[in-house]
Amino acid sequence: MTNPFRPTFGASPQYWAGRRIILDDYAEALASGPGAAARTLVITGSRGIGKTVLLNELEDIAATQGWLVLRASARGDIVAELTDSVIPAKIQELSPPTTRRVTGVGITGLGTVTTSVTGPDERDLPRPTLDSRLRDLLAMVSGTGVLITVDEIQDADRDALSRLAVTYQNLIRDDLEISLAMAGLTHGVETLLNLPGTTFMRRAHRYDLGPLTSEDAADVLATSSRDSGLAFDTTGLASAVHLAAGYPYLVQLVGSLAWNVARRADADSISVQQVDSIREEAVATMGAQVHHPSLKGVPTVQREYLEAMAALAAHGRGGTDDPVATAAIAERLGKTQRAASDPRAKLIDRDLISPAGWGKVQFTLPYLGDWLRGSGTVRRIS
Ligand SMILES: Nc1ncnc2c1ncn2[C@@H]1O[C@H](COP(=O)(O)OP(=O)(O)O)[C@@H](O)[C@H]1O
Ligand SMILES: [Mg+2]
Structure with a gap:
């Protein structure tokens, strides 16, 4: 008998629940031809809410419909990665074996064989761009399309992201079968969306993931x-x-x-x-896997606000503390309500707390109150 649960980030669950509407909308968008707005998605939510496995699920839907999936990591230059390695590898994979020739045999003992697609001398050609590469690839998959997924976009290089956006929009304008699904932490993505050059992302379908029912x-x-x-x-x-x-x-x-x-x-x-x-x-x-990383980089003033809030919160039900009055938090901090409203707003932006009725706030994630009332540091687990 093996354990059927997978408490690992990025590991698709054995049994999947919820999020149906997103998956259905996406399947429909792929089937309904170029230009469908729901082919461009931005998925946001806190750590552990299921963004990565949702991207995996979207990739599966696309693959089932015969689409090619390109996965780019947001760490580093997305455009360079796609242009210089991800897409060439796909093109090679799709090329019929007869047009491949062996160009080198590795003698490292690993038995590597390098092949390249035969064609005109590369030196005579203009340097490939993401645009030209994607058009080459799209030409090879006529009838279906290409999905690009980018996870952890809150860490993406702004410039690379807007270059990706420009290319993507050009392809859409030419009615090509292309789709882009991105995921990231709510706060970071919000910041990204407010930058010039990412306007197209503001028109994407936005899904902010909440808890499961x-x-x-x-x-x-x-x-x-x-x-x-x-x-x-x-x-x-x-x-x-x-x-x-x-x-x-x-x-x-x-x-x-x-x-x-x-x-x-x-x-x-x-x-x-x-x-x-x-x-x-x-x-x-x-606490160790979610709260600790979420609190990294939170300035002292905000941290103090959270601690005051945790101390005041009566422990509620199901790991979620009861809402706390902002007036009580300000008083505990020895601040005016006005002075305490700045850290409050910033913590709401960071998605650590959320407004809960008139003049009250609540922790967004379960057990954050417990974590703050405890050591607040990483505990070793036997
Ligand atoms: N819809 C779901 N049904 C069942 N388990 C899920 C679902 N979404 C996420 N999970 C599980 O939750 C954990 C965190 O998911 P993950 O996608 O890594 O989160 P995130 O990328 O938002 O940090 C994983 O163990 C995953 O298997
Ligand atoms: Mg993830």
């Missing part, structure tokens, strides 16, 4: 565990759903930890006691 979370936990041969019992499932607070990474983490405990105990099903027993480890892991 309790039904979807229950569905993931119940179905994955049942298929593995070790299922949650009714109260165990309810308790796991509660603990995971709809947060996809936690759904996988809670599922995985509880499954292991039950398996080690040789139990027939996963019980509420077993779920309870992993609560602390789940919260600590969430």
